[in-house]
Amino acid sequence: MKRLFLLFASLGAGVCCGTEPFDVSDELSSPDGTLTLSVGLMGSKPCYALTYKEYDVILPSTLGFDLKDAPSLTEGFVTGRAERASFDETWEPVWGETRHIRNHYNELLVPFEQPSTGRSLLVRFRLYDDGLGFRYEFPEGCGLNHFVVAEERTQFAMSGDHTAFWIPGDYDTQEYDYTVSRLSEIRGLMDGAITENASQTQFSPTGVQTALQLKTDEGLYINIHEAALVDYSAMHLDLDDRNFVFRSWLTPDACGDKGHLQAPCVSPWRTVIVSDDARDILASKLVLNLNEPCALDDTSWIRPVKYVGVWWEMITGKSSWAYTDLPSVRLGHTDYAACTPNGRHGANSENVKRYIDFAAEHGFDQVLVEGWNVGWEDWFGKTKEQVFDFVTPYPDFDIEELNRYAHERGVRLMMHHETSSSTRNYERHMEEAYDLMNRYGYTAVKSGYVGDILPRGEHHYGQWCNDHYLYAVKRAAEHRIMVNAHEAVRPTGLCRTYPNLIGNESARGTEYQAFGGSKPHHVTILPFTRLQGGPMDYTPGIFCMDISKINPDNRSRVLSTLANQLALYVTMYSPLQMAADLPEHYERYPDAFRFIEEVALDWDDSRYLAAEPGQYIVVARKAKGSGAWFVGGVTNEEARTVKVDFDFLDSGKRYVATLYADAPDADYETNPEAYRITRGTVDAQSRLAVRMARGGGFALSIREAGEDEAALPAL
Numbered sequence: 001m002k003r004l005f006l007l008f009a010s011l012g013a014g015v016c017c018g019t020e021p022f023d024v025s026d027e028l029s030s031p032d033g034t035l036t037l038s039v040g041l042m043g044s045k046p047c048y049a050l051t052y053k054e055y056d057v058i059l060p061s062t063l064g065f066d067l068k069d070a071p072s073l074t075e076g077f078v079t080g081r082a083e084r085a086s087f088d089e090t091w092e093p094v095w096g097e098t099r100h101i102r103n104h105y106n107e108l109l110v111p112f113e114q115p116s117t118g119r120s121l122l123v124r125f126r127l128y129d130d131g132l133g134f135r136y137e138f139p140e141g142c143g144l145n146h147f148v149v150a151e152e153r154t155q156f157a158m159s160g161d162h163t164a165f166w167i168p169g170d171y172d173t174q175e176y177d178y179t180v181s182r183l184s185e186i187r188g189l190m191d192g193a194i195t196e197n198a199s200q201t202q203f204s205p206t207g208v209q210t211a212l213q214l215k216t217d218e219g220l221y222i223n224i225h226e227a228a229l230v231d232y233s234a235m236h237l238d239l240d241d242r243n244f245v246f247r248s249w250l251t252p253d254a255c256g257d258k259g260h261l262q263a264p265c266v267s268p269w270r271t272v273i274v275s276d277d278a279r280d281i282l283a284s285k286l287v288l289n290l291n292e293p294c295a296l297d298d299t300s301w302i303r304p305v306k307y308v309g310v311w312w313e314m315i316t317g318k319s320s321w322a323y324t325d326l327p328s329v330r331l332g333h334t335d336y337a338a339c340t341p342n343g344r345h346g347a348n349s350e351n352v353k354r355y356i357d358f359a360a361e362h363g364f365d366q367v368l369v370e371g372w373n374v375g376w377e378d379w380f381g382k383t384k385e386q387v388f389d390f391v392t393p394y395p396d397f398d399i400e401e402l403n404r405y406a407h408e409r410g411v412r413l414m415m416h417h418e419t420s421s422s423t424r425n426y427e428r429h430m431e432e433a434y435d436l437m438n439r440y441g442y443t444a445v446k447s448g449y450v451g452d453i454l455p456r457g458e459h460h461y462g463q464w465c466n467d468h469y470l471y472a473v474k475r476a477a478e479h480r481i482m483v484n485a486h487e488a489v490r491p492t493g494l495c496r497t498y499p500n501l502i503g504n505e506s507a508r509g510t511e512y513q514a515f516g517g518s519k520p521h522h523v524t525i526l527p528f529t530r531l532q533g534g535p536m537d538y539t540p541g542i543f544c545m546d547i548s549k550i551n552p553d554n555r556s557r558v559l560s561t562l563a564n565q566l567a568l569y570v571t572m573y574s575p576l577q578m579a580a581d582l583p584e585h586y587e588r589y590p591d592a593f594r595f596i597e598e599v600a601l602d603w604d605d606s607r608y609l610a611a612e613p614g615q616y617i618v619v620a621r622k623a624k625g626s627g628a629w630f631v632g633g634v635t636n637e638e639a640r641t642v643k644v645d646f647d648f649l650d651s652g653k654r655y656v657a658t659l660y661a662d663a664p665d666a667d668y669e670t671n672p673e674a675y676r677i678t679r680g681t682v683d684a685q686s687r688l689a690v691r692m693a694r695g696g697g698f699a700l701s702i703r704e705a706g707e708d709e710a711a712l713p714a715l
């Protein structure tokens with residue numbers, strides 16, 4: 001929609017939009033002038049609106065809170081004198097997509113005063129060239145002390161029936177396939193979008209999760225999310241689908257309350273990233289910039305990790321996490337060595353050594369071992385509160401010997417803590433569990449939150465659990481431990497402040513390829529949505545697409561080509577990357593596996609070459625501290641040819657490029673493992689048309705040519 005309201009607006013003038021006029025008291029421009037924010041009152045309600053170039057992004061939208069047992073903070077306001085500031089700094093992340101990140105914004109702090117109660121609500125707006133962030137602030141003296149949020153009342157009024165890339169609102173899982181539809185179609189499609197893996201806590205037929213990617217008919221890309229989710233409940237968006245107005249819908253606690261706050265305090269930032277070029281959304285660092293700088297004095301122990309794991313064999317159903325099938329064991333009461341083993345336990349010492357040998361031979365940093373500790377057989381027992389103690393290995397997992405064996409070969413084991421969502425139990429054992437890791441030389445833990453949260457009634461994305469996830473990360477930092485939390489709340493850029501949070505799953509990962517499959521377009525959407533808040537442990541690298549070859553009882557097929565799997569190491573940015581398949585499958589295709597061995601984990605620069613959510617993404621990244629580049633491209637269920645322009649390379653230099661592409665007859669449904677590798681030279685003037693099969697992709701590894709490679713033909 002062309003900007004409707006601002007055409008008529010001037011400071012202080014009443015502009016009619018919706019039922020009441022929007023009285024604009026302050027305007028703010030982004031540093032380059034493309035975005036304009038208007039702030040004021042709609043009647044007596046705090047209100048804001050946002051435009052990009054000549055387009056409306058957010059129509060006048062109201063702000064505020066409903067409180068429990070107290071008058072609401074939604075109307076009866078007058079505006080006080082706003083404060084302005086500008087900020088421009090460049091900072092260096094510990095790890096990241098680029099070596100430097102510019103944090104450049106103009107700021108407006110607006111006090112809204114409610115004379116009838118003597119209370120005030122401050123809203124701090126930061127306007128960047130790529131979007132807006134704003135948060136509520138409750139300083140000392142705002143008239144509130146301890147208070148309970150009944151609901152946050154933030155609106156995001158859309159200017160039309162945009163296309164949305166959405167997953168259902170849910171307080172406990174994000175492990176959904178995406179639906180692409182008009183806003184007006186969400187209600188009708190909601191039931192179909194709720195898959196059997198859903199947690200069944202959907203709260204509304206038009207409720208969706210963030211980060212929400214939208215596209216307008218004029219070709220504007222709008223992304224709504226939040227940054228710095230600290231001591232607060234995660235925000236969902238509930239759509240008024242007659243007027244296309246989203247309103248915030250916080251995750252409730254066990255009593256139905258939405259948050260317990262105590263002034264002075266602030267809310268997370270609400271973020272709106274916007275551009276007319278989809279690539280800018282992927283390149284945006286707005287969410288990171290809105291987080292606090294690194295809180296750790298020493299980060300020298302935080303390192304990107306490439307790993308393999310005793311994992312896919314359990315996910316596909318070939319092996320088990322549990323050592324015994326007897327569900328009767330209780331911690332401290334059973335001699336596990338006397339239990340009858342089920343004969344399918346994956347984490348047995350012999351098997352773990354096989355993975356360690358493989359990791360050492362192929363240059364991996366770590367080996368994840370799941371199912372190493374007692375408790376798995378009792379998962380559904382009534383004592384879930386105390387299933388795991390995170391320190392007692394099963395009798396066939398020799399923790400001391402295996403760590404020694406690994407270290408001798410230059411490899412570390414990666415710890416696994418499945419908490420079964422019993423957060424109190426985990427906190428109770430955390431210190432001992434991290435101590436054990438320190439004792440044996442583990443530097444990273446993958447944690448998980450499968451199942452209903454204990455204490456009962458709490459939700460994965462409520463304030464209680466969000467506090468827990470951050471507590472675990474902070475405690476881990478004290479032990480110099482990196483954290484990769486799976487079913488934790490979707491990230492909101494907190495890895496800037498705590499860079500030992502090196503990964504999260506918090507979305508539908510590769511595991512679902514073994515649970516029936518994920519739509520090919522999934523990986524063309526995740527970078528626009530889930531990855532806005534931080535890296536994802538997507539666990540790519542599957543080379544055997546027919547899961548029944550691993551477990552005859554599992555008829556799942558991986559809905560992706562092999563070349564697409566390689567591309568994911570570049571398109572799904574993460575400093576933590578797994579090669580998820582079984583060693584024997586990599587041994588079948590050693591030439592393709594070479595890409596996974598070589599690909600970097602940390603970057604000096606990233607260039608998004610082409611992108612369209614739901615369709616394709618092509619990105620080139622320059623490895624940190626080296627002149628090497630890696631390129632990845634993925635497509636949805638349509639085959640397509642993309643033109644790669646190598647102008648990101650240093651001019652005047654010659655490079656050798658290895659292209660891992662779909663074979664001409666590759667197809668994710670009929671011939672997913674067919675690939676073709678070609679090698680040749682490229683330079684900054686090179687152009688290359690690369691065909692991607694249905695559900696396919698490509699990967700390129702590029703390094704400077706040696707003198708003896710002068711005779712190589714062009715790629």
Ligand code: NOJ
Nearest residue numbers: 370418448450486505511
């Ligand atoms: C779900 C995680 O996503 C998966 O990676 C893990 O293996 C299981 N939980 C068990 O913890």
Ligand code: CA
Nearest residue numbers: 175486487505
């Ligand atoms: Ca998961």
